[in-house]
Amino acid sequence: MKDYQLTKHNLAPFFKDIQEELEINPVLIVTAQSASTGKWGLARLWRMWMGTTADWMAAKGCTQPLYIDPEGKYHGSRKFNAEDSHSLFTSLWLGTDENGLRLSWAKKAHDGMRAATKGERFGALRSHEEYATERGLILLKPRDSEYQKLTDEQNGR
Numbered sequence: 001m002k003d004y005q006l007t008k009h010n011l012a013p014f015f016k017d018i019q020e021e022l023e024i025n026p027v028l029i030v031t032a033q034s035a036s037t038g039k040w041g042l043a044r045l046w047r048m049w050m051g052t053t054a055d056w057m058a059a060k061g062c063t064q065p066l067y068i069d070p071e072g073k074y075h076g077s078r079k080f081n082a083e084d085s086h087s088l089f090t091s092l093w094l095g096t097d098e099n100g101l102r103l104s105w106a107k108k109a110h111d112g113m114r115a116a117t118k119g120e121r122f123g124a125l126r127s128h129e130e131y132a133t134e135r136g137l138i139l140l141k142p143r144d145s146e147y148q149k150l151t152d153e154q155n156g157r
Contacts, residue, residue: 041146042121043105047086049128049139054085056137089131093124122150 006014021028058080066076086105094103094116103120104113116124125147132139141148 042118042125045142045145045147046105046121046125046128047082049125049132050085050089051082052139053089053128053132053137054080054082057085089128090124093127094120122147126151 018028018030062080063077064080064084065074066078068074090103090105094105096102097114099114101109101112101114103116104110105121106113106115109115129139129141131137
């Protein structure tokens with residue numbers, strides 16, 4: 001069965017196609033998502049990659065300060081972790097929109113941030129994959145992931 005971008009205007013043909021598909025396959029799995037932000041699949045893959053990246057960076061000696069005083073001096077340090085990686089690379093690959101709002105992996109806008117679109121999330125993942133490849137960092141890419149499907153579409157497969 002094909003993917004649908006469903007609206008009130010194409011609901012009838014959608015139900016017709018579902019009924020035809022049910023004649024062939026008596027059990028179907030149907031999921032729904034907002035067209036603006038994509039499935040959580042991209043965000044879950046991002047979080048997995050941030051953990052892998054953080055472990056790799058920590059192994060190379062990357063740390064975070066425990067405290068930065070008013071003069072900008074660093075005090076103490078701790079191991080670089082997945083949250084640090086998420087903050088760093090979200091800022092680097094997603095950045096801000098044309099209005100200066102920080103783009104977020106969250107499903108809904110909050111705290112002066114805007115939820116990144118599916119395309120922006122895909123672009124961030126592509127940028128991070130390129131970053132990792134250039135450095136020999138191996139990232140897991142499940143074959144049946146939303147990211148792989150989007151990559152295949154972009155490559156004309």
